[in-house]
Each structure stands twice: as C-alpha cells, then as structure tokens.
Amino acid sequence: MDNPLVERLVSLFENSALSEIEYSADGTRIRLVKASGQTVPEQPRLTEAQPPMATPTRQSSWTIDAGLTGIFYRAPSPDEPTFVDVGTVIEEGQQVGIIEAMKMLNVLESERSGRVVRILVEDGASVEAGTPLFELQLMEDAHV
16 A cells, blocks of 8 residues: 555545545555544544454464554454453454554454464554464364
8 A cells, every 4th residue: 555645645634524534446445534523633543454464373273463563452442342352253354453553543354263262462562564463273173
C-alpha cells in the first residue's frame, strides 16, 4: 500500500464533515470512522484487512504472527473484552487482535481454525513483523 495515499486520505478525512469513509483497491480495504459527537477527531480510526502469517510450531500447532511492525492490542479498546483468550476456539477469518501502525488500526485475523493455547505477547507491546503472537492447536489435538 502506498503510504502517501493513506496519509492523503487521512488528511482529507480529518478536514471534512464526513463521519465515515471507505476506500478499496487491489485487495486492500481502508475504513475511516470519526468518533461520535466530534466533527474532527484527534485520530481517525482506520482498519485495513491484512492477513497475518501462520508459522507451524509442531505438527498439530502453529502461531499467528504479526504481519507488520506496530503496537499489538488484544481488545478493540481498553474498556472492552479481549478478542480471544487462552482456551478460545477460533474460526478461520476470526479477528484475534489489532496492530496499530502509523495511527492506523490493522485487523489481525486467523488464517486457520483452532484453539488458543498460549498468548505470546502482552497487550500494548511493540511487535515487529513476524513476531509470534498466539499459539494455536488443532481442535482434535487440543485436550478439553
């Protein structure tokens, strides 16, 4: 994705009366939403669908890795519950976290179904692309 394009979209959005805007091109989706009751937010919300990398750890388990460098969040906001916890059964495509990079919130989704067996990074921690965030296990191999 072209960073000058993203910066231009954010700048135009911040200075407009619009409360929401969405842009899609070449498989990338950007959505900006202003906070309720504000005409110009301090930081617009931006979501970008970006597949995380999955790394096998052993035959029946794998990790969900950060797809980019930024700040990892386990919940949509500090006062809301986490997307997943240890023991959570997740489906392919389910959101498991957020990575904030350059004032953009990037949705982190699982590429596979399974059960979360370990959370490898603390909420609010800085991560680099490729950092393992969650360890998952196939359902038939996970002991209930």
